Amino acid sequence: MTTLTDRMTSALEQYSAWQEPILEDLHRHPELSMLEERTREIVAEHLTESGFTVQHIGGGVVGVLENGEGPAVLLRADIDGLPVKEASGLPYASEHTQTGADGKKQPTMHACGHDFHTVAGLGAARLLAAHRGDWSGTFIALFQPGEEIAAGAAAMVADGLVDKIPTPQACLGQHVLTSPAAGKVAVAPGPVLSSSVSMRVLVHGAGSHGSMPHLGIDPVVLASAIVGRIQTLVAREIAPGDFGVVTVGALHAGTSANIIPDRAELALNFRAYSEEVLDHLVEGVQRIVRAECVAARSPKAPEFELFNRYPVTDNDPDVAARVREAFEGQLGPERVETMAPVTASEDFSVIPEAFGAPYCYWGVGAYAEGREAAPNHSPLWAPDLQPTLRVATEAAASAVLALLGHRR
Ligand SMILES: [Zn+2]
Ligand SMILES: [Zn+2]
Numbered sequence: 001m002t003t004l005t006d007r008m009t010s011a012l013e014q015y016s017a018w019q020e021p022i023l024e025d026l027h028r029h030p031e032l033s034m035l036e037e038r039t040r041e042i043v044a045e046h047l048t049e050s051g052f053t054v055q056h057i058g059g060g061v062v063g064v065l066e067n068g069e070g071p072a073v074l075l076r077a078d079i080d081g082l083p084v085k086e087a088s089g090l091p092y093a094s095e096h097t098q099t100g101a102d103g104k105k106q107p108t109m110h111a112c113g114h115d116f117h118t119v120a121g122l123g124a125a126r127l128l129a130a131h132r133g134d135w136s137g138t139f140i141a142l143f144q145p146g147e148e149i150a151a152g153a154a155a156m157v158a159d160g161l162v163d164k165i166p167t168p169q170a171c172l173g174q175h176v177l178t179s180p181a182a183g184k185v186a187v188a189p190g191p192v193l194s195s196s197v198s199m200r201v202l203v204h205g206a207g208s209h210g211s212m213p214h215l216g217i218d219p220v221v222l223a224s225a226i227v228g229r230i231q232t233l234v235a236r237e238i239a240p241g242d243f244g245v246v247t248v249g250a251l252h253a254g255t256s257a258n259i260i261p262d263r264a265e266l267a268l269n270f271r272a273y274s275e276e277v278l279d280h281l282v283e284g285v286q287r288i289v290r291a292e293c294v295a296a297r298s299p300k301a302p303e304f305e306l307f308n309r310y311p312v313t314d315n316d317p318d319v320a321a322r323v324r325e326a327f328e329g330q331l332g333p334e335r336v337e338t339m340a341p342v343t344a345s346e347d348f349s350v351i352p353e354a355f356g357a358p359y360c361y362w363g364v365g366a367y368a369e370g371r372e373a374a375p376n377h378s379p380l381w382a383p384d385l386q387p388t389l390r391v392a393t394e395a396a397a398s399a400v401l402a403l404l405g406h407r408r
Contacts, residue, residue, distance in 0.1 A: 003329040004398055005134045008127055012394060015127070019119050019389055022046075024092035026115040030081025030108040032098050033146040034059055034155070039079045039118065043143045046122045050129040052141065058159030059145040059152060064166065065129055070137025070405025074168035075396055076351055077114070077121035078147035084109040088374075088382035111381045113176035113366060118143060120174070120364075120392035127397050137404040138166050142351065150308045153350035162354050170319050170403045171352035171359040174395060176366040176383055177342070178373040183387045185327050185395050186339035187362035189320040193313035194243070194271040195278045196345035197306055201226075201266040201289055204300040210258035220253045222296040223264035226289055227251065230268075233284045238277060245271040245343065246281055271343050273312060282306070310345035316358030319403070323360045326402035330394055339363050344376070360399070364392045 004012065022042070031039050036059070043061045047054045052063030060079070085107035086094045094109050125141040146152025180186045203223060208216025227248050238244045246268060253264035268285060272278040289302045327336045339362060352359035366383030367373040374380035 004401060008131050008134060011130060012127060015123050016390060019123050023115055023119040023389060026118060027092050027110050028094055029096050030094050030110040032083060032100050032108055033080040033149040034151055035098060036079050036145045047125060047141060050126045052125060055164060057161050057164055058156035060156045061143045062165055063125060063141040065139045067132050068136040071169040071403060072138035072140060072166045073400050073403045074140040074142055074171045075121060075124060075400050076142045076144055076171060076173040076348055077117035078144045079114055079118045080146055080148050081108045082111045082148055082377060084111040084379050087379040090382050112376045113383055116176045116389055116392050119389060120396050123393035124396040124400060135401055135404045135406055139400060140165055140168055147347055150310050150347045153347040157350060157354045167355050168357050171357050172399050173348040173361045174364055174392060176388060177363040178367055178375055180337045180365040181369040182365045182367055182384045183391055184335045184337055184365040185362055186337040187320055187324050188339040189315050189317035191273040191312055191314045192339050192341055192361055193346050194273055194343050195275055195310055195312035196271050197278060197282060197309040199268045200305040202303040203264050203293055204298050205262050206299055207262035208260040210260060213260060216260040217297055218260050219264035222292055222298060223251060223253055223266060226292045229288045229292060230285055233281055237284060242277050243273045244277045244281055273341060275312060310347050311349050313346050313349050313361050315360045319358045319360040322402050323399045326398045327395060330398040364395060
């Protein structure tokens with residue numbers, strides 16, 4: 001048996017009245033990455049109340065519940081919001097602002113749905129704590145900051161996570177998504193989220209009057225050649241069956257129509273389902289930039305800076321199979337889909353990798369079938385509160401329970 005016990009299922013039915021106000025409160029007060037003070041306090045309070053031993057680690061909160069012999073299972077929820085001005089029209093829409101790490105006051109929004117992950121995690125924690133007689137082992141409820149800037153999982157590991165909590169035999173995580181439909185979940189073995197990295201590039205030219213291009217070296221033409229040539233990387237160097245994306249998301253040079261500037265800056269983002277393809281694309285851009293700089297007589301070597309690296313999320317086949325079985329038992333097979341790989345990225349896998357533990361990450365539907373779905377990160381992002389919250393809680397609790405020991 002891998003489903004929740006009848007006692008647990010009927011308890012879960014009573015949880016919406018407790019969970020919904022917490023979700024609405026968190027949604028009204030989203031906090032920026034690595035600045036999640038208020039959220040952290042709320043999470044810690046609920047975990048303590050449920051009987052967990054609570055630690056603050058690397059800007060996050062971890063609750064540990066030891067309950068006899070058996071494996072340790074870790075459930076991770078990310079807790080941060082985004083610098084987005086909410087336009088969802090929800091009655092509990094955020095009007096919150098926060099001063100970011102750059103000192104600027106910004107509107108904030110739970111535009112990625114991490115409020116759902118947080119409250120579903122708290123629900124699973126409360127449910128498992130209240131029914132200790134139904135399982136044995138150790139449940140670790142981990143609430144991670146700073147997912148949106150690829151900093152939080154690494155910060156927790158750097159703060160000694162591995163030495164401060166028991167070693168999990170499996171790690172689990174979930175995300176609310178526009179697909180499948182609300183009420184359903186999606187899971188699959190293998191790569192489900194891409195690896196990603198961003199890069200800043202600075203190329204140098206020589207400034208001149210707009211009427212005298214022969215006396216300067218035009219970095220605008222150089223940058224344009226780079227952008228064009230980069231398009232050949234995925235088309236000509238990556239195997240047709242492999243997935244890769246290179247996007248130039250920003251290109252800045254110059255101030256005026258009649259001045260040739262002395263530099264141009266590009267900001268790029270890379271995605272792939274394997275580290276090999278990602279590394280190939282990064283190396284390819286560096287090679288093309290250097291070669292175009294030579295071709296353009298650029299007076300100084302180009303400068304590169306890599307940032308926001310996210311690893312690939314590659315589900316362990318055995319853990320994914322057990323999680324799928326748990327979902328099918330709990331929700332019914334008709335509500336469990338096979339997750340198609342998503343091009344977005346996550347730093348979740350940094351945590352299991354630190355422990356050397358296998359993991360599974362799945363998707364939870366957030367919009368009712370047929371409803372027009374604003375995507376994650378949109379100011380219009382507005383999941384259906386229910387059944388999304390209920391299903392996310394049920395999915396989390398049943399997956400954790402499936403991997404813990406049983407007494408019944
Ligand atoms: Zn996000
Ligand atoms: Zn997210």
